[in-house]
Amino acid sequence: MCVVNLPSERSQPRTHWRVTGWLLAAVWLFFLNIPLLTALHQAEVWRRVLGASTLVAFGVTYVCVFQWARARRQAHLGVPRGRAWAFLALLLGLGLAGIPGTSGDWLTTLVFVAAAAVFLMPTREAVVVVLLTALTPPVTAALVPGWEAEGTVVFAVLLASFAMFGVTRLAQRNAELQAAQQEIRRLAVAEERARTARDLHDILGHSLTVVAVKAELAGRLLELDPTRAATEIADVERLARQALADVRGTVGAYRGVSLAAELAGARSALAAAGVAAELPETVPRLPAEADELFGWTVREGVTNVVRHSGARRCEIRVDGSAVEVRDDGRGPVGEPGAAGHGLVGLRERARRLDATVTVGRRPGGRGFLLRVALPAGS
Structure with missing residues (x-):
């Protein structure tokens, strides 16, 4: 799952850009501290184990998906639509699987689902996913007894989506700049040979x-x-x-x-x-x-x-x-x-x-x- 090195004729990003990519993916994991604390304070052991393990799997999956998509963008390969939907479904499934251990705090995982949608999908489809994830907390609070409406989750979903939109554009411009530099070098060599x-x-x-x-x-x-x-x-x-x-x-x-x-x-x-x-x-x-x-x-x-x-x-x-x-x-x-x-x-x-x-x-x-x-x- 966590394989992000893609074969390509283009040069791979420099080391500091790779490190920056991992940081951009991992920095948002602090949002998982709330459901993780909820899981660790469960009275039953199996709930603690299930909640903690699903959150760890969720975090690792999210970071690997982000890096995989970023590597494809660097190589100008694009992200297959079917695979993007599959990754979103996997993230959502891991979030739902942890409900016995995280209770209503599983809604925090929607922040990552929305951010992943922005990075993986075309703009229109990403907007639909972001709106659905933003509406999920108040809807579930109204339907599930004991769950409170989490306004902070809605705000976090919108904030993370907006930030990821900027990261996506930054990655795209960086890839275009690298491609332009490579083309300039190629043309310079061709001109000198001519x-x-x-x-x-x-x-x-x-x-x-x-x-x-x-x-x-x-x-x-x-x-x-x-x-x-x-x-x-x-x-x-x-x-x-x-x-x-x-x-x-x-x-x-x-x-x-x-x-x-x-x-x-x-x-x-x-x-x-x-x-x-x-x-x-x-x-x-x-x-x-x-x-x-x-x-x-x-x-x-x-x-x-x-x-x-x-x-x-x-x-x-x-x-x-x-x-x-x-x-x-x-x-x-x-x-x-x-x-x-x-x-x-x-x-x-x-x-x-x-x-x-x-x-x-x-x-x-x-x-x-x-x-x-x-x-x-x-």
Whole structure:
């Protein structure tokens, strides 16, 4: 009966909350002192034993039911209606069973029945039970000779029900808060994983593309121009080391991207791929976040030109508000999904600065355009 540990994927409440739960359940047991004293003062032994034992069983059952229901609320499992009614019937039955030992003071157990109803049942059903338990003392006093109307029991029933309503709402809000905190932690982990995956894709996608192009070029030049081939192999080694450093920097969360560095890398990558490049000689002075965004744009645009477009010419334009990467090829749309991850990451970065990303065919001509523009006035 008194088993309250429920299997759940959610974390269990902390120790101090578990202790608080037991205290909240047990604090009301002081109401049982009146029927317990009545039972202990019975002249006949069997009445004393019956009254005391039923009250002990009643108290233990009440505390265990409270903790069971509280554990289910913590786990967001809900309380089955049939089981709630069964528990109330059990509590009421234990209270009635002790009448030979507790006499009219058994009515005190109705305080716990009402409180349990509030904690176990939906509001409407709980209100019905509370009203019935509150009406029971005056009704039984009128029907049973020798029993006095217990106004204090009626007051205690209403007070305990009101207090338990507050405890129920507190438990519900606490469970919702724990669920919200767990969801925040889960989303934070998911966001960090997505950020790391995006950065690794952008870094390695560009670097490995250039490495592959230079390695292929070195292979073709190995017999025709060994000196040029050696130069390209040296570049492959340098790019591989740079990619390794970038990966380490990403894992350590201290790596940055700048527009000037990406333009220099773009010149080398386009030359190795045999793409005629038209790049700006100077770059405008930009805020750090805008400079980084434009650097990522150049990296993504040049990676797509080298990897997917089949272009012969690439032009990069930069001013204080926008950056464009143009080519005369077919663009990444020629290979479905080829640039999807990189462009998704670029759009996420642009969204942080309210920048707009334009991707598609160049207007009025053959080729592909990638453009990122900052909002006006930035």
